[in-house]
Amino acid sequence: MKQCVKEDSMKKALLQLFTAMSISVFGQFNCQSTKLNPLPLQSYAPINYNSRSDTADLIQLKLTIDSRDFTNGKLTGIAAYELGAKLPFSSLRFDLLGFTVDSIVSLSGPLNFTQQGEHVIVNSSAVAGQILHWDFYYHGSTTKDASGWGGIHHDGPYHYNLGVGFAANPHVYGRSLFPCFDNFVEKSTLDEMNIITPAGKVGVSNGIYVDTDTLSNGDLVWRWEGQAPIPSYLVSIAVSDYFKQSWTHNGRSFEIYGRAQDTANMTAGFVNLNAIYDAFVEEFGPYRFEKVGYALTITGAMEHAGMVHLPRTLVNANLNGEDIIAHELAHMWFGNAITTKTAEDMWINEGFAEFGSHLYEEKVYSRSKYVQTVQNNQALVLKQVYQNDGGHLALSGVDQNQTYGTHTYQKGAMVAHNLREFLGDSLFSHASKELIASNTFGNYDAASFKSSFEGSTGISLENFWKDWIYNPGYYGTWVELNYPKNINSGNTSKQVNIHHLSAHTGNYKASQETTPVVVYKHSYNYGYGGKVVFGNSSDYPASSTDSTFTSQSMNLGAGQDFWLSTNDSAESLGSSVYDTFNWIDLNGTKTLPRTGVKITPKPNTTGLDGTFYVWHHYTAGNYTSNGATSRDHFYFIGYEGSHNPPIDYATELPFEVTISFNTNGNNGGLDSDLNGLPGNQMTVAESPNLKWKNGVPIANASTQALGNTGVGNITFTPQHVARYYYVVNTSTLSLEEKEGQGFRIFPNPTEGYLKIESLLDQKELSYEISDLNGRLIAKSTVPHKNGFSQLSLPPALTTGTYILTCDAGIAKFSVH
Structure with a gap:
């Protein structure tokens, strides 16, 4: 569900126009988008009612719900508990919302109780080990939480509950249906669910359907029996004039409930359900519930154990809701078979279920479809998470208003993917199965989840958890040829720079040890050159002065007309995203979905008819600001094609590139380290090397700034087949600019x-000299000893101003 906000300010509208390219929104491909994006109603920690489960155990529940007055929003119920005292108590508190308790009866007679707000306090004593039987009789009006999502819905012919309240505290919302311990750890066997309905209506729930009794007036009692212990929020009730489609697969009953007008869509929309189920059994282990069930509703989706409540609009022959069908089924392993202990670790439930809605595509369709989905998800996270959740957060320990946010769902899925890639699928699958098998129907927090995975794999996940679970941020690697070291080199051994990238980590310093490194070769004359597995980022500790990269010689094969990229096939999802397009498919201006870069084709006079790659690297906090070059992000654009005769490295690309800049950190601007600098002096600088973290301003760039807002667009034509591009401000590029002290x-x-003169601890410096129009004059390396280098200028250098770019920094100089 999306919220629409009307902007009264023309200025805001213009800001949105200028930044639209960098906020490209992907289609609804996640479960969260079908639910209400939670508003920041509370900023405090979630209420934790777990301690009551240390006092008593709600062992078994028989629930009777009279739905015959649902059309008037009224419910009458009986909740019959078998409970056991773990500790002595003289009273016990239950949660119940919106209903009045008429009486509570034990085997020995009525019990004294008080009811106040959402709480029912039973004034009765018990000793440790005692087994009690209490029956709650209650009635009243049904309710929903302030978000309008959780609670009991009466939508025309559909009546159903959704067990999570986004605006409720605690979020678990079983109390909107029956008296309970409303927490994540108390799990009771729903021994019976009896649903009384008018004639012609069907009542569905968790467990296995047993029979239907007909009352003397023709009304019906639908009886379901369960065997699996579930928490309060996973109890299901749905009532409508349902038809059932059912079948058996691998010994498991599959049941779909929908109204008559939905039966055709039910047949078409669940066509892959068996295969999705098989994929999850293969990856995560046995299914733990009595049936696989879906009841079609208006609002949802909600993962009630064995009976998902799914919006009917998601079930169709186009299969455009199949990922959400998969997400809810994945919950039967993550969220239901095992459950988070608290709302602060909701990534265990929702992040892994969202990961399941990606993983099934690999199993049912193809690895390439899966890779495309997880890369789209990563791009969504990097673009929207700051705005959606109010900052960059750790996965573990989120606050109340962020429990069901973009971090929990989308970043949680991204991290689950990275964990799988880090361990390898075989170990990841084994660890997932052991996680559930060793604590079936139990609970985990971040620490115990980690301990289980470490115990079953024998691999330390200390740094992975620090990087991806306990701290904010995004991490990655990027490998480049060490320009100009390899120019005109026919050697198979190439010197490369292996960069450790990170973004938005706050005060945390990344371990640089949790990223697989797979390098891809792209030639602009001989096409794709294959990939080389480098191992893990831990194999390449940073040795540069700023501790961000190291240089090494690696066997990459002969030739020099190629460039490198890293982890193209989602070997790790971190701080870098990319788009590709073929020239033949470029029909008019196109905004690339992941990077937000706009491409406007020009006459292709050089015949570049291959594939273009546009990378966007996020690096906020990774590099020290120099006051001129945005160090929070940069771009890389490369071309891959086959040409005979060969083309030159300095070949102009046949299109204009438009990127946006935004120096306002308060609204997530990626160039906030340039805040306060004049927007009309923003431009783009290019560089052959990332290690310089600087570039030479491009002469053909044009800037369109929105007044003094710090927002605007820059358009330019790339002059090389492989190059880095930075947002820079020319107002601070003085004759003696200092890259650092x-x-x-x-x-x-x-x-x-x-x-x-520099403080770099290296034996030589690489450099380029260019004129103010960006034309390259000279490039080479010179010795660097005791902090000094000396270079001779080309004799043909005429009087004028030039730019020196080197490992140590960038500066203007003039020649007399």
Whole structure:
């Protein structure tokens, strides 16, 4: 469900227009989008009612719900409990919302109780080990939580509950149906669910259907029996004039309930349900509930154990709701067979279920479809999570208003994918099965989840949990040829820079040890060159002065007309996203969905008819700001094709590129390290190397700034087949710009040479000299000893101003 907000300010509308490219929204492919995105109604921690389950155990429940007055929003019920005292008590509190308790009766007679607000306090004593039988008789009006999602719905002919209240505290919402311990850890066997309905209506619930009794007036009692212990919020009731479609698969009953007008869609929309079920059994282990069931409703979706309540609009021949069908089925393993202990670790329930809605595509369709989905999900996270959840958060320990946020669902799924890639599918599957088998119908928090996975795999996940669970941020690697080291080199051994990337980590310093590294080769003359598995980022500890990269020689094969990319096939989802497109498919202007980059084709005079790659790397907090170049993100654009005769590295690409800039950190601007600098002096700089973290301003760039808001667009035409691009502000690019303390060039002005002073601890410096139009004049390396280098300027260099870009920084200099 989406919220629409009317903007009264023209300024806000213009801001939205300028930033639209960078907020490309993917189609609804996640369960969260079918639910109400939670409003920040509370900023405090969720209420935790778990402690009551240390006092008493609600062993078994027989629930009778009279739905005959549902059309008037009225319910009458009986909740008959068998409970056991774990500790001595003189009173016991239950949760119940909106109903009046008429009486509570034990085997020895009526019990004294008080009712106040959402609580019913039974004033009765018990000693440890005592077994009690209490029957609650209650009635009243049904209710929904403030979000309008959780609670009991009466939507025309549909009457049903949804067991989670997004705006409720606690979020578990069993109390909107019956008296209970409303927490995640108290699990009771729903021994019986008796649903009284008018004639012609069908009542469905958890467990196995047993029989239907007909009362003297023709009304019906639908009886269901359960065997699996479930928490209060997973109890299901749905009443309508349902028809049932059912079958048996691998010994399991599959039951779909919908009204007559939905039967055709039911047949078509669940066509892959058996295969989805098989995929999850293969990956996560045995199914633990009595049946696989779905009841079609108006609102949802909700993972009631063995009886999902699913919006009828998601069931159709187009299968555009199949991922949500899969998400809810995945909950039968993550959320239902095992459950988070508290709302603060909701990623265990929702993140892994959302991961299931991605994983099934690999099993049922193809690995490539799965990769596309998880990469789209990653791009959504990087673009929207800050705005949606009010910041970049750790997965574990979220607050009340963030329990069902983008971090929990989408980043949770992203991290589950990364865990699978980090361990390998075989170990990940084994660990998932052991997680459930060793604690079936139990609960986990982040620490015990980690301990279970470590115990079953024998692999330490300490750094993985620190990077991805306990701290905010995104992590990745990027491998590049160490330009200009490999120019005109026919050697098979190439010097590469292996960069450790991270973004939005706050005060946390990344371990740099949790990312698989797979390098892909792309030639602009000979096409795709295959991939090379480098291992793990832990194999390449950073050795640079700023502790962000290391340089090593790796066997990549002969040739020099190729460039590298990393983890193209989702070997890890981190701080980098990319789009690809083929020239033949570029029909008019196109905004790329993951990177938000706009591509406008031009005449293709050079015949570049291959594949183009556009990467967007997020690096906020990874590099120290220099006050001129945005260090929070950068782009890489590369071309892959086959050409004879070969094309040159300095070949112009046949399209314009438009990127956006936003220096306002309060609204998630990616260029906030340039906040306060004039927007009309924003431009794009290019560089052959990431290690420089700087670039030379492009002469053909044009800037469209929205006044002094710090928001705008920059359009340029790439002049090389593989190049990095940075947002820069030219107002601070002085004749002696300092990249960092200790960097300077002199003499300036000069006549024939330059000396470079820096604090870099390396034996040589790579450099480029270009004019103010971005035209390359010279490139090479020079020795760097005791913090100094000296280079001779080309004799043909005429009087004027030029730009030096090197490992230590970027600076203008003038020649007399």
